[in-house]
Amino acid sequence: DVEQRDVGPRAAGRLDHLVASSGREMVDGVRHLAAQRGAAYALLAQSGQRVLFGVLTLSALLMFRSPVAEDGDVSGAVPGLAAVFIGGAVGNLAASVLTPPLARRVAGWRWLTLLLALEGLAIAVFGPSFSPYLLAIAVFFVNLAGQGVKIVVDTDLQHECADDYRGRVFSLSDTAFNVSFVVGLLLAALVLPPDGRSVETLFTVALGFVVVSLWYAVAGGRWAMRVGDDIRQPDPEEFVVPEKLERASA
Secondary structure, eight states: OHHHHTSSHHHHHHHHHHHHHHHHHHHHHHHHHHHSHHHHHHHHHHHHHHHHHHHHHHHHHHHHHHHHHHHOOSTTTHHHHHHHHHHHHHHHHHHHHHHHHHHHHHOHHHHHHHHHHHHHHHHHHHSTTOOHHHHHHHHHHHHHHHHHHHHHHHHHHHHHSOHHHHHHHHHHHHHHHHHHHHHHHHHHHHHOOTTOOOHHHHHHHHHHHHHHHHHHHHHHHHHHHHHTOOTTSOOSSOSOOHHHHHHHHO
16 A cells, blocks of 8 residues: 555655755765855855844834834834835845946955945944934845845855755755844844834944954955955856865865
8 A cells, every 4th residue: 555655664764864865965065165165154154144134124023013013003104114125125136236247346255245344334324213214225235235145155156166066055055044034033032122123233233244244354355365266257167166275275
């Protein structure tokens, strides 16, 4: 009977084998990514950015929820929400247009560093007022940075990682992308007031973006210059440059 064969010890054995195989492939992906330090540094920078973005997301949700919960008037929050959504959409579009040519012109690590620094500056300047329209400007820069960083990281992974490992590495990237965001939401839930308005939290997040950008400028930039390879000058024939990586690690 087919149904009987699909349950019981044999099915459990297949599941255990699948879990173990997936675990081994993830470990292989981590090991391969650790050897491609340029992509690994970029992925770590993106993870830090996503944690901070998670804090901002919950802060914005609480801020726009509070007037509705208190007064029951949804219409009062609509203009501010619309401005924020428009600012975010324009930021995403700008990142998609600007990032490919600029990353190739100035080097991916420099563009990623600049985006993170701009994101921190925008939060510090436009966030503390909690004005919906100034927040829309901040959200523009946040989405510009978030989408731009994602493009650079994906390009770095594609550029540096070997074909045999690329699927596993992108699985790691997607996992880190989502888990980091959830971690940010959890941290925000611990520190934010019910209305989401916390100047101290905003300045801490802004400082966090600057710290991540400075760390990546040192780590990612030093590696890119040491190896002599960056998405600014992609190899037309192959993505991985093993001889350069060997010289850098020697």
